[in-house]
Amino acid sequence: MAVAMAAVSPFLGFIQPRLRKSGKGQCFRDSVKKGRVMALFWGPKKEVAPEMSLSLPDFMQAQIYSEGDSAKSENVKKVSVSVVSSISEVSSEEWDACSLDATGPKQYNPFLAHNFLLSLEESRSAVKETGWVPQHIIARDEHNNILGVVPLYLKSHSYGEYVFDHSWADAYYSYGARYYPKFQCCVPFTPVTGPRILVRNNSYKDQVFDVLVSALKDLAVKFQVSSLHITFPSENEWHRLKDKGFLQRTGMQYHWKNxxxxxxxxxxxxxxxxxxxxxxxxxxxxxxxxxxxxxxxxxxxxxxxxxxxxxxxxxxxxxxxxxxxxxxxxxxxxxxxxxxxxxxxxxxxxxxxxxxxxxxxxxxxxxxxxxxxxxxxxxxxxxxxxxxxxxxxxxxxxxxDKVEAGAQGEHKIQRGYLPVTTYSCHYIVDEGFRRVLGDFLARETAQVELVTKLFQDSGPFKDKNTA
The missing domain is CATH 3.40.630.30 (Gcn5-related N-acetyltransferase (GNAT))
Known part of the structure; x- marks a missing residue:
């Protein structure tokens, strides 16, 4: 079975019911009651080859308005989405503002900070030569203010991710299809849970989130990759992405609670x-x-x-x-x-x-x-x-509040670190392979839930409620 690459569509997984198409190729909703994306359209069409060095400039535009606003032109905000080949092309202040808004000050995550990701690139740890091609996605408004960012990499292998899909790659190759390159939305070499779609906290945030997710999926098609993986997202993102065609996967780590x-x-x-x-x-x-x-x-x-x-x-x-x-x-x-x-x-x-x-x-x-x-x-x-x-x-x-001690290690349980669920989301371009992996993940999830409960029930604390 070869992976059938879908035709490039500017609306992949994005059009909602009751849309009509205008003569200019834009999509509008006949009647809108809530804030949402009004229109989505592409710039000049380009022929795209699946090369690891490929990078796209501005490639998508959208029109959105916030909930409670009308669809009048003065309430419409124009959003452009682009890809940058290094986080150094984005100011640290704007990137960190997106990160901090996405987590909130109390849950600040240092691995999402501009300085951490920049250190990975400047030190030649996460770069093209090591199989990590930065392809970060940036959403801006008409005044060039950044509304949201996504740490994204084009990968030529599956190392340094801690959510294992090597068997998926083997299955692709068994059928004569190419699994790599693939897209990986993550913090390289770091199995730490946190938001992955980092959006400023404003009245447009839900619509910007939708635009960025649609951009991720469409970019996967334009690059002709097999798949897009969002690893260790927040639980909230994990649930939201299910409705956008992503397969859901769970894992387990061991955390200490104060x-x-x-x-x-x-x-x-x-x-x-x-x-x-x-x-x-x-x-x-x-x-x-x-x-x-x-x-x-x-x-x-x-x-x-x-x-x-x-x-x-x-x-x-x-x-x-x-x-x-x-x-x-x-x-x-x-x-x-x-x-x-x-x-x-x-x-x-x-x-x-x-x-x-x-x-x-x-x-x-x-x-x-x-x-x-x-x-x-x-x-x-x-x-x-x-x-x-x-x-x-x-x-x-x-x-x-807690200590996250990294992946693996059942020996941590006897030292006060208890099992918690981790999450990942996977968008598989080929529909047939997506169904096969969906069946596998359903069985795997049941096993993870069983093992997690067994470990929790045999915890090291005197009071079971403490666990």
Whole structure:
């Protein structure tokens, strides 16, 4: 079965019922009661080849008006959508305004920040040469003000995503069809949940969201890719995208929740006695090995720390037969650009740093990301201390609501990190393959729900309601 590429349509998945087509190729609703997209049309038609270096300038325009306004011309806002090949083409102030409006100040997500994504590009970590071609989508009004942005990449592989679709690619190839390139809407190398369609908070926000989703789907057709994947979106986005033709997928991570704990011992008192005893025994092993734990933040993290941590990072990837996605320059750039939002936990033996764990601080969450240690050494329980227990202590001190400790790891449950559901959305261009994957995802979702419940029911806390 070959993937049949749909003809390019400026209205793919966008036209709503009772639309009539004008002589100029624009679509209007006969009668409108709510705020919505009024019209959607394309610029000059171009022949598009599916090349990884392809980038489009302004490619779509729309007319919208806010709910409660009439369709009179003075209430209409014109929106143009374009693709940029680097986030550096967008001002940090406007990008971050979209990000902050999308999350709200309390749920600020540092991975959606302009500086974080710029560090990935400037350090050559997420660029064409590594199979990540930035193709960020920008929506502007008629005054060139940015109304919304979408972090988007054209991918030539499926690495660094944490939502695995390698079997989907194999199935495509088995039928003689091409799975790559594909579009990936995400934060590269970062399995952190957060909004992906970042829209300014104004009376037009729902309509701008719809325009950006339609642009994503139409761009997939114009690029002749197999699919468009939106990974780790917010739950709200996940539900909204289902109605726009996206397949839904769920996964599982392990997060720690702060229940107004005063300190680490206060947290331990919520645990079952056996779990509490095990954690205390593990923590006692750290000073017994002459190790000292330190939490460094912002200006306390020097260039030598980043050089050392990069060695740890490479040791971890090499030992796990993984790929070192991030360059040395990325860590230096991250420290320079993100400042006090970076928390580096290090373990010292004497004057030597022997291990470290990288964290980012959000509005209400501490995000644990990377861990590493010196090669050819082993310190019992140090991984648990650096990645989990130090993170919990830091979250309590900073009055944060939770710790997200990254993907995988059932061992986290016995240390107070409980299973939570994660989400992804997948737009498959070929309708036949979309139906096949839909059946698979229905079965997979049922299995994920069952496993999640089993883990939750066997949690480490004394009171089941605490879980």
């Amino acid at each position: 229940r107004n704990y005063k300190n680490f011992d206060d947290f331990l008192m919520d645990m079952k006695q056996s779990k509490r005893k095990n954690i205390r025994q593990e923590r006692k092993k750290i000073p017994a090995q002459n190790l000292t734990m330190k939490r460094l933040r912002g200006h306390e993290i020097k260039a030598k720390h980043w050089d050392t941590f990069y060695k740890f990072y490479r040791n971890t990837t090499d030992n796990k037969w993984g790929t070192a996605y991030l360059t040395r320059e990325f860590f230096h750039s991250l420290g320079s650009k993100m400042g006090d939002q970076v928390l580096l936990i290090v373990a010292e033996e004497g004057d030597e740093i022997v291990a470290g764990a990288l964290n980012l601080i959000g509005g209400d969450t501490l995000f644990g990301r990377l861990w590493g240690c010196l090669p050819h050494v082993y310190y019992p329980s140090l991984h648990f201390e650096a990645c989990y227990y130090q993170a919990i202590e830091a979250a309590i001190e900073l009055n944060l």
